[in-house]
Amino acid sequence: MSRLQLDKIHISFGAAHIVNGVSLQLEQGEIGCLLGPSGCGKTTLLRAIAGFQSLQVGSISIDNNTVSESNKTVPPEQRGVGMVFQDFALFPHLNVADNISFGMRKASSTERRKRVDELLDRIGLPGYHKRFPHELSGGQQQRIALARALAPKPGLLLLDEPFSSLDAELRERLAVEVRELLKNEGITALLVTHDQQEAFAMADKAGVMYQGELLQWDTPYQLYHQPRHQLVADFIGHGVLLQGTVNTQGSLASPLGMLEHPSLMQVAGGTPVSFLVRPDDIVPDPESRLRGKIKARGFRGAHNLYTVQLSSGIELLTLSPSHEVLDVGADIGLRAEFDHLVVFAADHCELPGFHEQAPTVQPLPSVLPKSQSA
Amino acid sequence: MSRLQLDKIHISFGAAHIVNGVSLQLEQGEIGCLLGPSGCGKTTLLRAIAGFQSLQVGSISIDNNTVSESNKTVPPEQRGVGMVFQDFALFPHLNVADNISFGMRKASSTERRKRVDELLDRIGLPGYHKRFPHELSGGQQQRIALARALAPKPGLLLLDEPFSSLDAELRERLAVEVRELLKNEGITALLVTHDQQEAFAMADKAGVMYQGELLQWDTPYQLYHQPRHQLVADFIGHGVLLQGTVNTQGSLASPLGMLEHPSLMQVAGGTPVSFLVRPDDIVPDPESRLRGKIKARGFRGAHNLYTVQLSSGIELLTLSPSHEVLDVGADIGLRAEFDHLVVFAADHCELPGFHEQAPTVQPLPSVLPKSQSA
């Protein structure tokens, strides 16, 4: 029995279609995660689930009860849904303790105190009870917003970028804690985040939205290794899509040379395809015949990220440990090392520009590699 | 001549010391970056530079003119400083175009229009001129706030987590664009961010703040590879600090076995030390004698991050490509591969807990490795 079910939802503001035919499902206790570029409709989707936004088409069910339809909207307070708002929406006239315990309406004051203490401890702000929101830093406010949503133990929790203002270390720690807490208390959650690591670490299911469409709803692993849409491939990880042709022997003739991969056996010979190249698929190799010129270098801590231009003009990304500094302009040898090869039909290879209309989703399931291990 | 100079700044709210003796310096056109845990005083520091916050001790100079001292505060509007606020602070009564051009007071309307168009293009929101802030998504609002601060080409720009609500791809793109723009227009900038990648990618200088103290102010490379404080080492990257003893031969007896490193030659024999172990310093090696049990696995896209417990009880982190899935509980062999070895005097090894008082900064410069290449 699914806890949350979205069925072909459409939402428009006036003439603008903000959410287009989104369907997804979360089982009891699962954590779902929405990724997607800024302005793609993630917040709008959450607001629809919470009941702040009415639908034009489709339906939303919670525990198999339809709560939203085109002409019906169960009021938010009757849905048992908690929410962490993107802009926190703390109550400015209440102090931290009152903010957090605000939703625990039926709890006794001892219970409230206990829960507030516990949550403040968990979010790393013990003793902050009497502060007012305007006396907190941005990250502290965000954590209070999180605690406020967790306090009443809602059946379903919506989190709109709940860790965006936190430092990496705290964010990770908190993500783990929140995941634990959700699992312990059996809370189903839907999370919006821009941090893919976080999405991967927390989510049971994840999806990428693009201009109102949910391109794929799957496990994080599948999302990364078996993207069903070029846009997903492009959005997850640092990918570059290259063109090539599969020959009758099941090899791929590409700018990187001939590539072999078991999955290519299923593609008809002569098919033009695009395939995804991630930085970790390309290894610097001074001996390699495939050579390029370093166009840019970015320091990434343990590694440097190099943009390399091949003589054909094609640009690739590659990582190299940061203590071996290669200068911009230098010549470099590269070797392709594909663990997974993700291949799409070539006639949809054109990645949409930044602001273009959402492309119609056209995955190529027949072309998808069945087996992923190299 | 330095564009911005902070000299032993102290700021308190009532009895609470929020910023403690921070000094830093930015040259004309440099981009500085502040990292640090939530609530450590980054925003407060920026607000002091902007002139919204008065100092108790110390001074701030812009272009060698003292703008803040304990008993003097030049009003913000006379400092020629721009700022992107953590909470955006868009003007709700003005549309996007008016918000962006708000600071261009002396510009003609053609100039304004041109600049607004240019900036909207750069931030990926062309055609959004007539929208009001409340009709934008969180990330869109943040980008408008950025554009508003850039529009008047201020001499000094303060950015308080300017990309926190953006997706990874856009964030990276924008970081590059903004860096370009700042460099082109010769704008000096001080950036607060929680994304270390971003800090490394953008900054000429970076620093880690901790409970009001600036622990180190250096190039990003130095910050990563030559942290001058255990807390910095801990905060940057995923580090674990281990204990060991340097013997008279200049090797380090550690839980990972005997480690050799040129830098150890400078340490007196018999000194107990702590040293930093990052995930990329530990490589899985089935043949290694050093073995441990996998305690947790986190999916990170290209890699899985494993927490491994050695028989001694010590926990380490290590990365392994994500298609080779190792199960929790499995036995694993590990090999240490140190490119850099970062060593601290052991008597300061105790990492402070989450909420403890800020430790007094005690770097061990004499122990610092001089040469970094392995």
Added chain:
Amino acid sequence: ATVNLYSARKEALIKPVLEKFTAETGIEVRLLTGGGDALLARLQNEAANTPADLFLTVDAGNLHRAAEAGVFQPLTSAAALAAVPDHLHGTDNLWVGLSLRARPIFYAADRVDPSQLSGYEDLAKPQWNNKVCIRSSDNIYNQSLTAALIEHWGEEKTEAWAKGLVANLAKPPVGGDRDQLKAAAAGVCDLAVANTYYFGLMQTGDDAEQREAASKLKIFWPNKDEFGTHVNVSGIGLTKHAKNKAEAEQLIEFLLSAESQAWYAATNNEYPAVEGVEWSETLQAWGEFKADDLSMTFLGENNAAAVKLMNRAGWR
């Protein structure tokens, strides 16, 4: 030439006479109306620089206070002084009265036999328990009445009287004089104390209900054989620093002319201060009465004592 007048009498009740004066003499009159005490405060503050030449008030209390405060100078116009009887002159001729209003007792003609009544002392008699209507003691009319009674009866007796009166009240002392009359007509009480001109306005006004109410009431002129009916005065004085003294005295004389006095009595149903001026029909219909000829100065002098006495008596 101009004369500047501070008047506690409302504009509508004085402006027509002033206009007539201007028409006759060519002297312009600049008028400022307001509360008597406030105007007096203004006069005092303006001191030597006051623009006012004349100060007109509507009760003896204010005239007295003004005289005490030293804002007046003695009048010199023989004509004016001669026209007004002596008890309507201020000390040292600092002011003269312009008109009188009487405050008798009214009774419900169908329920009260006038032979049961003798004077103000009746209001405190147990016989009239729950049958008396009178307005609040905040009002100057009641303060003056009490001040006069203090002079006639002494404080002790007056206080006892006030207490008795309060005990006899049929309703809380709220509303104006007209309201007391209306209440008596409606049967709330049998006796009501009010100024005669309100009764006149009710009799002659264009509100049918009020005329009907007035028809149910009769005037009883109290204490005929003693001091008579309490009267208060409206009066005028020349300010100490008057810049237009001659014109000002000319205006006083005009206000005391038979013509003005008659207009006054006719419009407002007050009794002329100048003897021998013919009364309006309404006044004549009420008949002659003995007016208290107590010097007006006492009303002013006793005013504070009266208020304190009423405070003590619980007369709100």
Added chain:
Amino acid sequence: MGFNLWRQFTLVLTAVVIGVPLLVICWSVLQLLGGGDTSTLTHLWATVVPEYIRNSVLLLLGVAAGVISIGVSTAWLTTACRFPGQRFLSWALLLPLAMPAYITAYTYTGMLDFAGPVQSTLRDWFGWGYGDYWFPQVRSLSGAILVLSLVLFPYVYLITRATFIQQSATTLEAGRSLGLNPWQCFLRLALPLARPAIVTGTTLALMETLADYGTVQYFGVTTFTTGIFRTWYGLGDLQGALQLAGMLLVAVILLIFIERWSRSQARYDQRSNRPAPPFQLTGWKAIAASIACWLPLVFGFLLPALQLASWSLERREVWADSAFWQLTFNSFGLAVLAAVLVVIMALWLAYGRRQLPTRIVRTSVAFAGLGYAIPGLVIAVGLMVFLTTLDHGIIALSKAWFDYNPGLLLSGTLFALLFAYSVRFLSVSLQTINAGLGEIRPSMDEAARIQGYSPLQVLRKIHLPLLRPSVLTALILVGVDVLKELPATLVLRPFDFNTLAVRAYEMAGDERLPDAGPPALMMVLVGLIPVILLSRAMLKSQQSALKEQEFVPVTA
């Protein structure tokens, strides 16, 4: 720093000058403490003061309950809900404000008194006589509470409505996501968040109640204010009256202080300004909402206005009288002038306080805003003392230097009147504007300052547009108050200068009610026109800025 010091100095100076009449009162209290003549006070304490206090407290409590319940509920209904007539009601509910309280009082006593038509009719029908039946006494404490509540609730309505409209939808949504239904959201979020506004509106209504003389006196309720006048007029003791006024002042300061303290450090600005979508009411809910809003309008405005209209018909010849139109012109001109002046001054002070919140600035600004609680006449006297003293000085100098007597330049001129209005009504605009400023996040100021705008430019570019509802509200409140103002006008105006309020009062004071009809009606009309015009203007600015589709009245 130099600029700030100078600005701080001018702020304090403005506040002190405005507070001069209050200083005169304080001075008299100090004299009292310094062993002045206390005989009057002793007598008063022994006899009447306990009753004054009791009545005043009951009156204040009653009026507070009245204005809050009427004002807040109508404000919420007309902003958060949509029902038939809501658009009309949202501005019509302002109208009772234009009605002088004593006119409403006359209307209801005329109607409901023993001799009035209602009771007479009842008696005729049932053949009752006096004492045969019970009927509520109109002229009583409860009557005064009712009438004052009906006339003064628009203060609360206006100011609260402005905040309700500005309240962020996200905050309310956060409440609903935590399980509150709309009604609970109102009680637990919208209401507490509107607290500064409600308090401001109520404070204004209560200050007006404290200062009110006409209504309570007419209703025979002895309050502190009637006591002040009794002491002055009856006992001839101006000093004693000022001392009583001083005690009043202390009580007001105490009340304000307690309220501030209880708010502690909470803030009321919200991060996002997305307006909340309204609730569409239908069926019995819509009818109930309509009734709830119509009742105060009918009893606070329509009935008294009908009464005025019928009186005015009786005296229709007045409408052709040029002197009458002169009065109208005087009143209207004064109101506009004073409103603009006072609002500018309030902006200067409120804004100074926001930007330079030093103790001295805060204290002096708070002091400047106390004048509203003191009866207008007392203010006028304090002011008169001050201005005539100045005048005498000027005259003495002029005589010494130029051998010329310029006469009274300040007192007894329009200057004195405007000054008095400023002292008395500054608080109205100051509080309204402060309530509005409190809703604007400080980061707005900062975002503008950092863009190179000076404080005054920030005021013009950011605060005025965002504050427009509050500024317009303040203009209307002050304008209407000046139109109705009586005691100070009476004492301070120049020769041959009358206003509608003076005329209406003189007529009513002589119990010539029909004659009071036309000027009172004119006051209402003159006050009404700007209300309607401003609500139109507001509608436009509002729609472009916040895209609120619905008609938005004055406050919004």
